[in-house]
Amino acid sequence: SPWPVAMRAQAKGGAGPCQGGTTPVAMLVATLLKNMIGSGIFSLPLGLLHATRVPGLLVLFIMGTLSASSFWMIGYCCITWGVTSFRDLWYRVFGLRTAWIIDVTMFFNGWFTLVAYVVLIGDFTTKSFEGLLGEDSILATGRKMNQWTITVLLLLPLSLAKDLSKLAFTSMLGLVILAYVYVLVMHDSATKSPAEWGPDMVASHWNLGIFEAIALYTHAFVAHYNAPKLLSELYRPTYLRWLVVVGIAYAVALVTYCSFAWAGLRRFEGELLGNILRNYESNYSVLLAWLGMGFCIV
Secondary structure, three states, X not given: OOXXXXXXXXXXXXXXXXXXXXXXXXXXXXXXXXXXXOHHHHXXXXXXXXXXXXXXXXXHHHHHHHHHHHHHHHHHHHHHHOOOOHHHHHHHHHOOOOHHHHXXXXXXXXXXXXXXXXXXXXXXXXXXXXXXXXXXXXXXXXXXXXXXXXXXXXXXXXXXXXXXXXXXXXXXXXXXXXXXXXXXXXXXXXXXXXXXXXXXXXXXXXXXHHHHHHHHHHHHOOOHHHHHHHHHHEOOOOHHHHHHHHHHHHHHHHHHHHHHHHHHHHHHHHHOOOOHHHHOOXXXXXXXXXXXXXXXXX
């Protein structure tokens, strides 16, 4: 079995203490926010459009609460059992004989996630280069070339690296880019939204559009694959300190999502497209947002 002998011995005995890292609470909150808030934020206004405003915000709050509690529970289990990975946690709960299940699950989860993000990288880079360099530029028309170039030069080396600690600064840089996009949409909504809601914009109507909103909102809060890793980096990991990290990060994300979704819907109402950036004209501020989000995804 690939499981280390030391872990076999530990499994026969009691759970050892969870060994933490050196990252303080504030930095770990920023890292968790960067892992959580991504391209999914651009579709949140659409969920509010389908579900209508009041039910949509209620569903967004419920999904955020459920996601936060499940994220915290993963860390709680890791602290309780003294482990720092999903594989070791699975071994603790279900034993070694079912190890292949978690390995297969993690493989396919990583595979499909990578494919989805490569698709998004192609969308964001092609759109931004089209406005910055012109429609005839090879970077604007060569979507596959952009995807292959980024995959070979960035994604492949990163996937082979054993230590990514030197890239910690990218979490803060990614949050800066996300803050820029957030301010861009909020400012545009505050200055250019109609004085009153249109006659077709119902405040509350329970319909099947809620299920579309649930699908969009669930993806927006996903960061659970990194829970054991983040816990292992936390300085002096305890139940309370882990609760503080998760509580602050998810509260900030929830407020950000609610305000962003409301502002986007208020600005474009029924004309809202799937990705809110597609509603904007191709000026440099918007194209910079496209390019920045492409960087965030990478």
